[in-house]
Amino acid sequence: MKTVITFGTFDVFHSGHVNILRRSREMGDRLVVGISSDQLNFSKKGRNPVYPLRSRMNILHAIRYVDQVFVEESLDLKREYIIEHQADILVMGDDWKGKFEEFKDICEVKYLPRTPSISTTEIIEVIKDIE
Ligand code: CTP
Numbered sequence: 239m240k241t242v243i244t245f246g247t248f249d250v251f252h253s254g255h256v257n258i259l260r261r262s263r264e265m266g267d268r269l270v271v272g273i274s275s276d277q278l279n280f281s282k283k284g285r286n287p288v289y290p291l292r293s294r295m296n297i298l299h300a301i302r303y304v305d306q307v308f309v310e311e312s313l314d315l316k317r318e319y320i321i322e323h324q325a326d327i328l329v330m331g332d333d334w335k336g337k338f339e340e341f342k343d344i345c346e347v348k349y350l351p352r353t354p355s356i357s358t359t360e361i362i363e364v365i366k367d368i369e
Contacts, residue, residue, distance in 0.1 A: 240266030243325035243345075245310055247274040249287040250361050251297045254353035261350050262329040263303035270323045271298055272310035282313070288362065320345055 244262045248255050263269040273294055279287045298307045320328060325345050328338055332349040341347055
């Protein structure tokens with residue numbers, strides 16, 4: 239039984255999110271997702287998420303590839319989260335390539351290519367521009 243873990247904000251849920259969740263789940267038997275708290279998202283991206291934590295969690299729970307969701311309160315707790323959830327593989331989008339090598343002592347670390355031409359930030363910009 240292989241457990242895969244991944245992390246993200248998953249705000250304004252889009253098909254790039256579906257793709258990474260599907261591909262992550264295919265790497266093992268069970269997918270656990272750490273979803274950024276609203277505060278963590280603010281500290282990472284300098285803005286509040288459009289959808290608050292409860293709504294983002296609600297959507298993730300409804301995705302068939304996701305077996306469990308927990309709240310990521312701090313970027314500094316990754317090691318603890320990996321151990322707590324007994325993850326065998328950490329999967330991240332390749333925007334994070336090379337950033338998680340330090341966890342190779344406790345799990346496999348894989349980076350998957352991002353889906354081109356879509357991101358939460360871009361969707362927000364497009365919506366802002368609609369007259
Ligand atoms: N992701 C992806 N392909 C995309 C967008 C996101 O594979 N086109 C992945 C990221 O690499 C990450 C996960 O989805 O592993 C969650 O990313 P998140 O930061 O929540 O989404 P983004 O759309 O990248 O958000 P933003 O534009 O705010 O950075």
